[in-house]
Amino acid sequence: MTGKRSPRHSAGAEYDLFALADAGAESLGVNSAFSEPPPPADYHAKDEYPGESAQSAVTVSTLTQTAKDVIEGAFIPLWVRGEISDFKSHRNGHWYFCLRDSTAQIRCVVWKRDQRGIPASPDDGMQVAAFGRLTVYAARGEMQYTVTKLEAEGDGLRRKALEITRARLQADGLLAPERKRALPRFPRVIAVVTSPDGAALHDIVAVLRRRRASVRVVVVPAAVQGENAPDELCHALDQVNRWGEADVVIVGRGGGSREDLWAFNHESVARAVAASRVPTISAVGHEIDISICDLVADYRAPTPSAAAEAATPSGEELLGELRELSLRMGSATRASLRGRTEQLRHIGRDVAAASAAQVTRRQSRLESIAGRLHTLSPVATLARGYAVARDRSGATLGGTDAFRDGMPFDLIVRDGIVPARVDGVPNRSAS
Amino acid sequence: MTFEERLARLEEIAGSLEGDVELARALALFEEGIELLRSAASELGAAELRVQKLIERADGAFEVESRE
Numbered sequence A: 001m002t003g004k005r006s007p008r009h010s011a012g013a014e015y016d017l018f019a020l021a022d023a024g025a026e027s028l029g030v031n032s033a034f035s036e037p038p039p040p041a042d043y044h045a046k047d048e049y050p051g052e053s054a055q056s057a058v059t060v061s062t063l064t065q066t067a068k069d070v071i072e073g074a075f076i077p078l079w080v081r082g083e084i085s086d087f088k089s090h091r092n093g094h095w096y097f098c099l100r101d102s103t104a105q106i107r108c109v110v111w112k113r114d115q116r117g118i119p120a121s122p123d124d125g126m127q128v129a130a131f132g133r134l135t136v137y138a139a140r141g142e143m144q145y146t147v148t149k150l151e152a153e154g155d156g157l158r159r160k161a162l163e164i165t166r167a168r169l170q171a172d173g174l175l176a177p178e179r180k181r182a183l184p185r186f187p188r189v190i191a192v193v194t195s196p197d198g199a200a201l202h203d204i205v206a207v208l209r210r211r212r213a214s215v216r217v218v219v220v221p222a223a224v225q226g227e228n229a230p231d232e233l234c235h236a237l238d239q240v241n242r243w244g245e246a247d248v249v250i251v252g253r254g255g256g257s258r259e260d261l262w263a264f265n266h267e268s269v270a271r272a273v274a275a276s277r278v279p280t281i282s283a284v285g286h287e288i289d290i291s292i293c294d295l296v297a298d299y300r301a302p303t304p305s306a307a308a309e310a311a312t313p314s315g316e317e318l319l320g321e322l323r324e325l326s327l328r329m330g331s332a333t334r335a336s337l338r339g340r341t342e343q344l345r346h347i348g349r350d351v352a353a354a355s356a357a358q359v360t361r362r363q364s365r366l367e368s369i370a371g372r373l374h375t376l377s378p379v380a381t382l383a384r385g386y387a388v389a390r391d392r393s394g395a396t397l398g399g400t401d402a403f404r405d406g407m408p409f410d411l412i413v414r415d416g417i418v419p420a421r422v423d424g425v426p427n428r429s430a431s
Numbered sequence B: 001m002t003f004e005e006r007l008a009r010l011e012e013i014a015g016s017l018e019g020d021v022e023l024a025r026a027l028a029l030f031e032e033g034i035e036l037l038r039s040a041a042s043e044l045g046a047a048e049l050r051v052q053k054l055i056e057r058a059d060g061a062f063e064v065e066s067r068e
Helices: A017-027 A060-074 A112-117 A153-171 A199-210 A229-243 A267-275 A292-296 A304-311 A315-376 A378-383 B003-018 B023-045
Strands: A078-089 A095-100 A105-110 A127-137 A142-152 A189-194 A216-221 A248-253 A280-284 A299-301 A388-390 A408-413 A416-421 B050-056 B062-066
Touching (some): A060 A127, A105 A127, A142 A153, A153 A267, A189 A229, A199 A216, A216 A229, A229 A267, A229 B062, A267 A292, A280 A292
Antiparallel strands (some): A078 A127, A095 A105, A388 A408
């Protein structure tokens, strides 16, 4: 080890490119496979190193370029911790700020293209860890830290990003509960915007199969994490809408770290969900993860499996429903039949009553006839004290001719029959 | 007739039957209902899940490709 010299202190008298390079690499504990810096362009003397004397003085460009080559070659990208100050977002879109601790500071830049991976711009005073490379800005002879990732203490950048996005969506009315549409009860086609190889799709298909759902699941592939995820998710949602055959679309992914789920908090994705003409179900991560997408979707499912359940009625439920309809129909029809039977019975009763009246009428007529007959009958005569004589065969014995001495006969009187016998020879009367 | 349409028609039939309807009509509705119930139940039994993938061609036309 040639001593701990930081690059800043080494531009002194004992200037030695190679020692410096070694020192830089070793002091960081990283050595090695960096390439040797090329010799300065104006290096010509073999026995003298450039800048050893006033005659061989190197140019400023040589100095800064060499410093750039050495420093940039010496450092691998690192996470550096510090506090943000002097943050500025330049017109050209790049961010500039200082990262400092109690005794030192370094200028930092985040190029516009690298800001995609950073949830929100940092604020002065934030404690952050910045990942980047130490670079030299030769035109100014300054070192700067070129940052590509930034994380704030307590996840401050994500919190800030969430608040900003939420406020913007709110301002545009996209979080209003009345925007939420009902899901179709019997979707025939369910689009699923997710990773084609992810757990989410697997879970969704498994649930639909278990529920014996008759549907087409159409996967619309999109990266669900990483730098391209927001754009791919937006693109996939747009495809679903241009395609136009899906009845409902599930947007989501399985569980993961907060960073893994971050794409679903992206404003562009939230706006794409809100703009979808096809009703949306968001299903991001696990129950406890709530994303901005969840807030704008028509339905928020806690997990992809729950999304599949929300999207389709289960075969069991439908069977139950059919059973109930069948019962309703059966009892209604029976009730209706019973009603008719009741009517028939009433009618029958009326008919019976009517015929009974008829019978009564006939009966009374019969009685009157009977009464008339009665007055004409011999029975009435008998009642007045007369008697009728009949022989044993029932023939009326109308005159003396019919009687012989000793012959038995019957006397029919008012209240019965009196057996009798002829006593002596009948006498025809003188008349 | 889709399952949904069958279900809707069944609801309608049950509703009519529960109302005041002429006997001959009630019996016809009942018969229709039984037929619908039978076909809906058999459709449930034959549940079919298809998994496909959406592909957008260069000309902007879409096609679906079977998976599994």
